[in-house]
Amino acid sequence: xxxxxxxxxxxxxxxxxxxxxxxxxxxxxxxxxxxxxxxxxxxxxxxxxxxxxxxxxxxxxxxxxxxxxxxxxxxxxxxxxxxxxxxxxxxxxxxxxxxxxxxxxxxxxxxxx
Amino acid sequence: xxxxxxxxxxxxxxxxxxxxxxxxxxxxxxxxxxxxxxxxxxxxxxxxxxxxxxxxxxxxxxxxxxxxxxxxxxxxxxxxxxxxxxxxxxxxxxxxxxxxxxxxxxxxxxxxxx
Numbered sequence: 001x002x003x004x005x006x007x008x009x010x011x012x013x014x015x016x017x018x019x020x021x022x023x024x025x026x027x028x029x030x031x032x033x034x035x036x037x038x039x040x041x042x043x044x045x046x047x048x049x050x051x052x053x054x055x056x057x058x059x060x061x062x063x064x065x066x067x068x069x070x071x072x073x074x075x076x077x078x079x080x081x082x083x084x085x086x087x088x089x090x091x092x093x094x095x096x097x098x099x100x101x102x103x104x105x106x107x108x109x110x111x112x113x
Numbered sequence: 114x115x116x117x118x119x120x121x122x123x124x125x126x127x128x129x130x131x132x133x134x135x136x137x138x139x140x141x142x143x144x145x146x147x148x149x150x151x152x153x154x155x156x157x158x159x160x161x162x163x164x165x166x167x168x169x170x171x172x173x174x175x176x177x178x179x180x181x182x183x184x185x186x187x188x189x190x191x192x193x194x195x196x197x198x199x200x201x202x203x204x205x206x207x208x209x210x211x212x213x214x215x216x217x218x219x220x221x222x223x224x225x226x227x
Contacts, residue, residue: 006155032213043204043218044156051213089155099214100146100169103155 002027002092006104013080014112021107023090024072033073034101035064036089044089048075080111115139117219119205125225131193134222138186138207144168146216147180147190150202156218162188163210195226 003026013019025033034049050057050064050073057064061080066073077084087108091101118137126132138145143164148156159178161169164185173180177196182188192199204221208214 034215036218043220045218046215049215091155093213094158094169098161098169099144099208099210099212100158100161101156101216103157105155106153 002030002094002102004090004092004102004104006090006107008107009105010108010110012110012112015080015082017080019075019077019080019084019109019111021075021088021090021109022072023074023092023104024070025092026071027092027095028068028071030092032093033064033066034091035062035075036091036103037086038089038106039086047088077109080109082111082113085109085111117205117207117217119203119219119222121222122220123223123225125227126195128197128226129194131191132195132224133192134190134203134205134224136188136190136205136219138188138205139217141209142207142217143185143210144208144214145182145188146206146208147188148204148206148218150204150221152201156204159190192224195224197226200224200226 006023031052036044037047038044061078063076087106090104094102145162147159150156160173160180162182180190202221205219206216
């Protein structure tokens with residue numbers, strides 16, 4: 001089965017700076033890597049995902065990179081804004097084809113105005 | 114935008130009592146999941162349904178937890194008897210199904226066991 005490790009557990013950045021959150025996974029067969037954002041008291045919401053046939057995907061200020069050889073993927077947020085403050089979770093399939101996810105332990109991002 | 118509906122939003126119960134949570138997935142979503150999220154941690158899968166059938170319940174504490182999705186639409190998760198360690202957020206999610214189909218979460222039920 002899959003195991004996902006996420007770092008750092010907390011991250012504080014000045015507004016306008018970039019934030020990077022990193023995750024490693026154990027199952028080399030994993031092929032789908034979503035990122036979820038969870039604001040305080042709210043549900044996790046999918047913000048971006050990447051499949052293993054690409055190395056990078058961007059959506060406005062957020063991007064995800066994937067290194068299959070090293071089995072790690074990262075979330076990049078540029079030009080951070082206070083509304084980016086939340087807990088971010090990476091995830092990977094528990095096993096190939098299962099379509100359920102093993103989540104990382106989360107990163108609490110604080111953007112300081 | 115369609116959402117996953119869950120109720121109740123909050124539940125306080127005494128240990129040894131029974132509790133039940135309800136989930137209505139996004140219409141047309143064949144796959145339904147129950148996750149448990151302990152404060153400060155990531156969601157952990159309890160059970161996954163494909164239509165009315167259980168696909169994965171390997172992490173469900175079956176001595177006290179049960180889940181059903183009788184008609185393949187809405188679902189109920191039950192805990193009997195509740196223990197102090199069951200205090201957590203219980204999140205329901207749904208997806209269209211198929212490989213790597215995105216999960217959509219509900220707002221969850223926050224359970225406090227006293």
